[in-house]
Amino acid sequence: MLKTLQELTRPNIWRLKPYSSARDEYNGAAASVFLDANENPYNLPHNRYPDPMQRDLKKALSKIKKVNPENIFLGNGSDEAIDLVFRAFCEPRVDNVVAIDPTYGMYQVCAEINDVEYRKVLLDENFQFSADRLLEAADGHTKLIFICSPNNPTGNDLLRGEIEKLVRGFDGLVILDEAYNDFSEAPSFLEELGRYPNLIVLQTFSKAWGCAAIRLGMAFASAEIIGILSKIKYPYNVNELTQKQALEMLHRYYEIERWIKTLKEAREELEAEFMQLPCCVRIFPSDANFFLARVTDAVAIYNFLVGKGIIVRNRNSVSLCGNCLRVTVGTRVENEKLIEALKSFPQ
Numbered sequence: 001m002l003k004t005l006q007e008l009t010r011p012n013i014w015r016l017k018p019y020s021s022a023r024d025e026y027n028g029a030a031a032s033v034f035l036d037a038n039e040n041p042y043n044l045p046h047n048r049y050p051d052p053m054q055r056d057l058k059k060a061l062s063k064i065k066k067v068n069p070e071n072i073f074l075g076n077g078s079d080e081a082i083d084l085v086f087r088a089f090c091e092p093r094v095d096n097v098v099a100i101d102p103t104y105g106m107y108q109v110c111a112e113i114n115d116v117e118y119r120k121v122l123l124d125e126n127f128q129f130s131a132d133r134l135l136e137a138a139d140g141h142t143k144l145i146f147i148c149s150p151n152n153p154t155g156n157d158l159l160r161g162e163i164e165k166l167v168r169g170f171d172g173l174v175i176l177d178e179a180y181n182d183f184s185e186a187p188s189f190l191e192e193l194g195r196y197p198n199l200i201v202l203q204t205f206s207k208a209w210g211c212a213a214i215r216l217g218m219a220f221a222s223a224e225i226i227g228i229l230s231k232i233k234y235p236y237n238v239n240e241l242t243q244k245q246a247l248e249m250l251h252r253y254y255e256i257e258r259w260i261k262t263l264k265e266a267r268e269e270l271e272a273e274f275m276q277l278p279c280c281v282r283i284f285p286s287d288a289n290f291f292l293a294r295v296t297d298a299v300a301i302y303n304f305l306v307g308k309g310i311i312v313r314n315r316n317s318v319s320l321c322g323n324c325l326r327v328t329v330g331t332r333v334e335n336e337k338l339i340e341a342l343k344s345f346p347q
C-alpha cells in the first residue's frame with residue numbers, strides 16, 4: 001500500500017509555512033510602480049528579482065513536455081531537486097534510501113550531507129537491475145528509491161518492465177533520473193506520470209539542451225509533491241538570466257533535435273573506431289551521449305591522455321567498472337583527436 005504524502009514527508013516540512021517573498025505576495029502584471037522589494041530602481045533589467053515560480057518558463061515547458069505547469073519544479077540544476085527530496089522526505093539518522101550501484105554520484109553525496117543512510121544494490125553483469133532486489137533492500141524507513149535511465153556511468157537504458165514493477169511495488173517515492181533520455185529510443189516516463197502518484201522524473205538542461213552553464217534542472221511529479229518541493233526551495237532559486245536563456249532555448253527546439261541526431265551518429269562512429277584500438281577490451285552498449293569502455297589499463301591510459309590535453313572520465317574505482325573509462329561524445333574533430341592519441345598509446 002502506497003503511503004500517503006503526509007506519511008512520507010518529514011513532519012516539520014509538512015507543517016512548514018514557507019517564506020513569502022515580495023514577488024510571491026504581489027505578482028499581478030498590471031502594476032507599474034514596484035516599491036515593495038527594496039530593489040534599486042536603476043540598472044534595468046537586472047535590478048528586479050526574478051519570478052520565484054518561473055511562470056513563463058513553466059508555461060513554455062509545459063507545451064513541449066506535455067505536462068501541466070503544476071507538475072513541474074525548476075531548480076538550480078537537477079542537483080537542487082535531488083537535495084530537496086532528501087530534505088523534504090528523509091528524517092536524518094532515521095530514514096534511508098535505496099539506489100542502484102553504480103550510478104550518478106550525487107545521490108550518495110546528498111544522502112551523506114543530509115545524514116541519511118544510503119543502501120546500494122549492485123546491478124547485474126548487463127548493468128540491469130531487479131525491482132525485487134531493490135524492494136528487498138527497502139524497509140519501513142525507506143522513503144526514496146533512486147534509479148537512472150539511461151544510467152550514468154554505464155550508459156544503458158534500464159528495463160522498462162522493471163521500472164514499472166518497482167514504481168508499482170514500492171510504498172515510497174521512486175526518483176527516476178532521465179538526464180540522458182533525449183538520446184535514448186526509450187520513451188520518457190513523463191507520459192506515465194498521471195498513472196504513478198509516487199514517481200518523480202528528473203530531467204535537465206545540462207546535456208542534450210547544451211545549457212550546463214545556466215544551471216537548470218527539472219523535476220516532474222504530482223502537484224502535491226511539486227508543492228512540497230516548491231515550499232522548501234530558496235525563494236529565487238532560478239535566476240532571471242537562466243529563465244530568459246531557457247525560454248530562448250525552448251524556441252529553438254529544432255536545433256536540439258539536430259544536435260541529438262549528430263551526437264548519436266558521432267557516438268556510433270567513435271565506438272567503432274574505439275573498438276579497433278589495441279588498448280580497448282570492450283565497449284558497453286550506450287543509449288546516451290557517452291559510452292563506457294573497458295581498456296587494458298584505465299589509469300595509465302587516463303594519465304597518457306591527460307598528458308596530451310584530452311580529458312575523459314576514469315571510472316576505474318567505481319563498482320563493476322574496473323579498468324573502465326567513460327567517454328563523452330564531442331565534435332568530430334575532438335573525437336578524432338582522441339582516437340589519434342589512443343593509437344599512439346604504447347601497449
Ligand SMILES: *Cc1c(COP(=O)(O)O)cnc(C)c1O
Pocket residue numbers: 076077078079080104148152177179203204205206207212216217
Ligand atoms: C549530468 C547529470 C545530471 C545533471 O545535473 P545538473 O545538476 O542538472 O547539471 C543529473 N543526473 C545525471 C545522472 C547526470 O549524469
